[in-house]
Amino acid sequence: MQILIVDDEALARARLRTLLGDCHSDSGHGHHVLEAADAVQARALLLAKRPAPIELVLLDIHMPGQDGLELAETLRNFPHPPAIVFVTAHAGHALQAFELDAADYLTKPVRLERLKQALLKAERSNQIQALALDDSAPSLLIQERGTTIRLPLTEVRYLKAEQKYITVRTVSRHYILDGALAELETRHSQQLLRVHRNTLVARGAMRSLEKYEDHEEGEGWGLRLQGVPELLPVSRRQLPAVRAVLRGEAEAL
Numbered sequence: 001m002q003i004l005i006v007d008d009e010a011l012a013r014a015r016l017r018t019l020l021g022d023c024h025s026d027s028g029h030g031h032h033v034l035e036a037a038d039a040v041q042a043r044a045l046l047l048a049k050r051p052a053p054i055e056l057v058l059l060d061i062h063m064p065g066q067d068g069l070e071l072a073e074t075l076r077n078f079p080h081p082p083a084i085v086f087v088t089a090h091a092g093h094a095l096q097a098f099e100l101d102a103a104d105y106l107t108k109p110v111r112l113e114r115l116k117q118a119l120l121k122a123e124r125s126n127q128i129q130a131l132a133l134d135d136s137a138p139s140l141l142i143q144e145r146g147t148t149i150r151l152p153l154t155e156v157r158y159l160k161a162e163q164k165y166i167t168v169r170t171v172s173r174h175y176i177l178d179g180a181l182a183e184l185e186t187r188h189s190q191q192l193l194r195v196h197r198n199t200l201v202a203r204g205a206m207r208s209l210e211k212y213e214d215h216e217e218g219e220g221w222g223l224r225l226q227g228v229p230e231l232l233p234v235s236r237r238q239l240p241a242v243r244a245v246l247r248g249e250a251e252a253l
Contacts, residue, residue: 006042007060039066056122061088072100083122161198171227195234
């Protein structure tokens with residue numbers, strides 16, 4: 001991994017470099033390490049053209065000039081920001097650090113095992129970012145019990161807005177997703193179709209329309225999807241689009 005140490009204390013940079021020498025990536029290779037004494041030097045190194053981009057910044061917080069929190073805020077605006085692990089003698093900034101999407105927060109003096117854990121978190125953070133930017137395989141990134149799950153869109157049957165979150169339904173289970181239904185509809189319009197104000201369905205899973213009786217709304221139309229038992233209500237406004245997709249599917253078969 002390409003790593004940049006940013007710390008105004010030369011001894012602190014030297015200690016981190018020594019510890020990194022005892023850490024190895026999954027491939028068994030060592031890490032390539034660069035150093036900067038302040039935010040100005042750090043930005044110059046991060047913006048410089050090099051064979052491989054810097055993937056992780058080990059960042060001190062209290063430095064002359066722009067401090068580590070301000071630099072981290074700047075890095076968030078990069079097209080492909082590196083993972084950030086704060087390394088500081090002060091434990092009181094942890095909340096601010098994680099609000100800036102830091103991969104981890106280490107307090108000095110740093111222990112080898114704790115640094116290894118931080119490197120693993122940084123690698124995972126970079127993998128998640130790469131997956132999010134990969135349009136060749138549409139997917140949803142779902143946070144669950146402290147881990148991130150990449151759910152291929154091909155496994156999704158429907159998404160339903162439920163108050164402040166979205167229920168994601170696959171054949172086997174439900175997931176909870178933070179986000180806006182309208183944003184997902186725009187981003188994945190080739191794969192998803194709105195059938196109701198609170199529901200998107202997978203176009204490829206649509207099978208049939210059925211009439212049903214609703215005690216409150218009277219007679220309505222419901223949509224059957226492959227692999228799930230639920231009959232999903234279809235709004236009158238969306239009924240023509242649903243019928244058009246079903247006709248297209250039938251013609252394709």
